Amino acid sequence: MIPQVDHVIQMSHAARAKLRPVLASRLSIRTKLAIYKCYIRSRLTYTAPAWYALCSKLQRHRLQAQQNIVLRMISGTGWYVKNDVMARDLKVETLEEFVKMLARRAFSRADAGPYTSLRNLGPHYDRSMKGYQLARALVSKSSNEERCKLTDTGRQTNSRHKGLTQENSVPPEKMSGF
Structure with a gap:
């Protein structure tokens, strides 16, 4: 660059x-x-x-x-x-x-336009914070709380950690790559 x-x-x-x-x-x-x-x-x-x-x-x-x-x-x-x-x-x-x-x-x-091919143009993927970001990552929040939100039932909403309960999961601050 x-x-x-x-x-x-x-x-x-x-x-x-x-x-x-x-x-x-x-x-x-x-x-x-x-x-x-x-x-x-x-x-x-x-x-x-x-x-x-x-x-x-x-x-x-x-x-x-x-x-x-x-x-x-x-x-x-x-x-x-x-x-x-x-x-x-x-x-x-x-x-x-x-x-x-x-x-x-x-x-x-x-995302809101009439052309379906342009929707979700730069999807946000779970990535390590090491290295460079994608353009979509520039506008998304990069805090741990967004990545690992807990719902009322104690299950994590992040698709990468789906199915893990709060008791047997690693705290967000201890996760590597975040």
Whole structure:
């Protein structure tokens, strides 16, 4: 994914360079944020639901840094203001939250659409948390409580552990691969 992330960063850097006079001008912050979301963030997140889950932590930080650079340019804040404080004040979500929203929207459209071939497009399979995730795993909850919910009868609802009672099953925190 390194070439993909490098290409996306290069495209957003080129757009930022062309828009620098506008983003550093005296326009209202609301207008500058709209310009950022339209021209730069769209380049950072183009088809991101398909590839963002495959990125390493370092690559995700590099993408988030591009957003932080633009937000700092828009607001005119100094180096002493934390990135999360600046984003909170500008009411801009992180790139990861935005990509999760895009992925949720894409999967729900595919699941609710009229085409049966697109339903359950990227099914969620039980996988080890080691390694990379699938795109559907990006939007699903990854906590142990979702994987091993207990019903009123004491039986686990997870299909992988179906038939095990609460007494003879291993606690979720002791399970390997979770």
